[in-house]
C-alpha cells in the first residue's frame with residue numbers, strides 16, 4: 001500500500017472525522033490519525049498561520065509539529081500548586097489513549113512574574129499534529145468533547161484541517177544587522193553579583209547560585225523563529241529542539257542539551273549537566289580541553305552538586321535511584337559540558353506533576369539550597385527569566401519528556417532576547433564566568449550575525 005501524500009492524507013482524515021460517532025462509553029478526548037508520506041516537519045510548521053504553533057524534538061528520532069488547540073491550560077498570575085495538580089489529575093483521567101499528549105512549559109520561577117502569553121505554566125492539547133517517528137509520519141487530529149458537543153467539535157476540527165497551508169521550503173536566514181545590544185546584568189553588575197555569591201560567608205550556606213544574563217539584540221528586520229530553530233538544530237543535533245509560539249508577536253525557541261527527565265511508565269531517566277569549557281580547534285586540543293574539564297575542581301564541584309541534589313530529591317519518590325559516579329563529556333558545537341546520567345524506578349502512583357515539583361529547577365539552573373538560591377536570583381538578577389531555564393515538554397499518563405529551556409531565545413518584533421547562565425560556586429571568578437556566558441551564546445550568534 002502506498003502512503004498518501006499530504007493532500008490525500010488531509011482528505012482521508014477529513015472523511016474519518018465526518019464519519020466519527022461517539023460511543024456511549026468512549027473517552028471524551030479522542031484522537032484520529034492517518035499515515036502520511038514524509039514532509040519536512042519544521043518547514044510545514046513554518047508555513048502555517050494558526051496559533052499556537054509548537055515544535056518538539058527530543059533525543060530520539062521523534063519529531064512533532066503541532067498547531068491550534070482544542071484545550072488550552074494557561075496559568076497566568078496566580079497559580080498555586082494545588083490548583084495545578086488538580087487540573088493535571090483531571091486531564092489524566094479523560095483519556096486512556098497513549099498517543100494523546102499535552103505540550104507546554106512551566107516558567108523558571110512559579111513564584112515570580114513571567115512573560116505575558118507564556119505565563120507561569122501553559123499547556124495545550126493541540127488540534128492538529130504532524131508526527132515523525134523515524135521514517136514514519138502521521139497526521140492527527142484531537143477532538144475534545146468535554147466542552148463542545150459532537151457536531152460543534154467536528155466542525156472545528158474540519159475547519160482546522162481546511163485552514164492548513166502547504167509546506168514551503170525554508171529559505172536560509174540572512175544575517176541580521178545589529179542596531180544595538182544590551183546586557184542585563186551588565187559586566188560591572190555581574191562582577192558585583194559573582195563576588196557576593198562567592199563570599200565565604202554566603203557560600204557557606206548557599207554553595208551554588210546559577211546567575212544568568214539577558215542579552216537583547218535590537219534589529220530592523222523580521223526573523224522567522226522556525227527557520228532560526230532549524231539552523232540551530234543543524235549545529236547541535238544532539239540537543240533537544242523546541243519552540244512555542246502562542247501569537248504572531250512572540251516565539252520562544254530553544255536548542256538545549258539538558259534533559260529534565262524522560263519517563264516511560266515508572267522508569268525515569270534524568271541527568272546532571274553542569275560544568276563547561278570550549279571546544280578545541282583540532283581533535284588533539286579538543287581532547288586536552290575535555291580532560292582539563294574532567295580534572296577541574298570548580299567544574300567537578302558544579303556538576304557533583306547537581307548530581308547529589310537530583311539523587312536526594314528522587315529518593316523519596318523512587319524504589320531505586322542510580323547515578324553515574326564519574327562524569328563523561330557532552331560535546332556541542334562551541335562548548336562541552338560535564339554530564340552524569342541518572343536513572344530511577346519510580347514508586348507506583350508518582351506523577352509528572354510531582355516530578356516537576358521535585359526536580360525543577362535543578363541546581364544546574366537554580367542553585368543550592370533551592371529556596372535560598374531562588375531568592376537571590378529573584379532579588380538580584382535584575383530581569384524576569386520567564387521561560388528561560390523553565391521546563392518544557394509534553395506528558396500523558398504513560399510517558400513524558402521535559403527539557404530545561406536553556407540555550408534559548410525569545411523572538412519579538414524588532415528584538416531578539418538571548419539568555420545564558422553560569423553556575424557560580426566556590427572558585428568561580430567573575431571574568432571567567434562572564435566569558436562562559438559569551439561562549440554559551442556563540443552558536444546562536446554565529447547563525448544570526450557575522451561573528
Ligand SMILES: C=C(O[C@H]1C=CC=C(C(=O)O)[C@@H]1O)C(=O)O
Nearest residue numbers: 274275276364406420421422423
Ligand atoms: C544555565 C545554563 O547552563 C547550565 C547548564 C550547563 C552548564 C552550566 C555551567 O557550566 O554553568 C549551567 O549550569 C545556560 O546555558 O544558560
Ligand SMILES: [Mg+2]
Nearest residue numbers: 275276422423
Ligand atoms: Mg559553569
